[in-house]
Amino acid sequence: MDPILRVELLGHFRFSFKGRAITGLSPRHQSLLAYLILNQQNPQLRTQIAFLFWPDSSDEQALTNLRRELHQLRHHLPQAEDFLVIDRRQLQWRAGPHFSLDVADFQSAVHSGSRAALEKAVKLYRGDLLPSCYEDWIVPERERLHGLMIEAYLRLIGWLEEDREYRLALEHAHDLLAHEPLHEGAYRALMRLHSLLGERAAALHAYHTCASLLGRDLGARPSAATQALYQSLLESDEPSQPTSIPPAGQPSTEAAYPLIGREQEWNTLRQTWGEAMLSGARCVVIQGVAGIGKTRLAEELLRWVAERGIAGARTRCYAAEGRLAFAPITEWLRSRSLRPGLEASEPLGLSEVARLLPELLREHPDLPRPPPLSESWQRQHFFEAVARCFLRDHRPLLLVLDDIQWCDPDTLEWLHYLLRSTPQAQLLLVATLRSEERRDNIALQTFLRDLRQWGRLSELELGPLNEIHTARLAAQVAGQPPDTSFTDFTRLSL
Secondary structure (H helix, E strand, O other): OOOOEEEEOEOOOEEEEOOEEOOOOOHHHHHHHHHHHHOOOOOEEHHHHHHHHOOOOOHHHHHHHHHHHHHHHHHHOOOHHHHEEEOOOEEEEOOOOOEEEHHHHHHHHHHHOOHHHHHHHHHHOOOOEOOOOOOHHHHHHHHHHHHHHHHHHHHHHHHHHHOOOHHHHHHHHHHHHHHOOOOHHHHHHHHHHHHHOOOHHHHHHHHHHHHHHHHHHHOOOOOHHHHHHHHHHHHOOOOOOOOOOOOOOOOOOHHHOOOOOOHHHHHHHHHHHHHHHHHOOEEEEEEEOOOOOHHHHHHHHHHHHHHOOOEEEEEEOOHHHOOOOOHHHHHHHOOHHHHHHHHOOOHHHHHHHOOOOOHHHHHOOOOOOOOOOOOHHHHHHHHHHHHHHHOHHHOOEEEEEEOHHHOOHHHHHHHHHHHHHOOOOOEEEEEEEEHHHHHHOHHHHHHHHHHHHHOOEEEEEOOOOOHHHHHHHHHHHHOOOOOHHHHHHHHHHO
């Protein structure tokens, strides 16, 4: 038999009598009824309820207020005498066989623990307990039921994972995050499930979303369990040799050929990336003579992070532009990867960035024009505004700077500020450096020395390929297997 009176307190307040909604109940009526229903196992003293609901009134006035509310409830609630037991000292809700409560049904389903019961439980939990009530008494019960909801979702996801219903489990993991956006267990479930479905990039993206939200909202990093799962995903199913697909929007003739003979350097570069993600901002300098393959290695990391949904931007320095201030930063800011940071900037910050991107003043005519940088504090504000465009939402970021030996002093000063002022940022700067020209840039020497002393610099030296790797690379370029004569030639050349 269907219940005569149906009460719903999860996500909203709803009283239904014989299928028809009961209207006209004030927020105070709703709160008082919820209190009696949730505490129906014991009679409640009138004096206790009066003090709880009207703590700022005198005892006499509080009891008068309670009598008024009870009188109105009798008027609005059909067959009130069947459900409300009222005497001169006490009040109690009488449940009976013709009454149903979503909270009770939810708790019963969670405690049952079967897959069907858990599916019923998460369906019943439409939201937190009586969200329109802001009184202190409801908070502990609201938090307890919220915890049961999390438990129900995690157990249900476990059931579905065991039954290999990964897509349905993913839907429930997303539903759990809708209720609890910072729950790491839900993000780990997403990571596992996407991995089981062969969607490795989506699994890694779930980690980065988790890390970003935790950093933004709590100033915290993912737990050891979440980081360990992330590391296992990075290490699982990795190709023995990186492929050669260049990042979208960044074509390169060098990247048209596979990365040959650089397995050790490639592993070191990826390890440095992992250190930056776990321990904070770092810089790695890839050194070697011109044409040795520095840019190719940096491009491979750009491609690798792009596959994982991570933002990356590349620029380069030119010998003829060594005195052009902030030129590399300007090119980074114009990249698609950093556009969201620009669009999210507040007007004052955007005005500072307009020093590098004057087109912003045309796109936003109301922007105040930035004053000249005549004082040191103005320069710091400018540096801060530009840095916020790069580190918006605390998301991981890879920056590649080619030919840093020609970098201007102003850019190096800003890069030093970026790495020093945000040490916990998930940021890696990869710079390529022609070793034969490194001593010609005094500002660069100071920059590298400071990072080295700070413990945030990794240096990767590239030497020439051996004859076997040279022959393999030449064969890839030529589109045919290497022959013995070419291998002998390279051995003599080397």
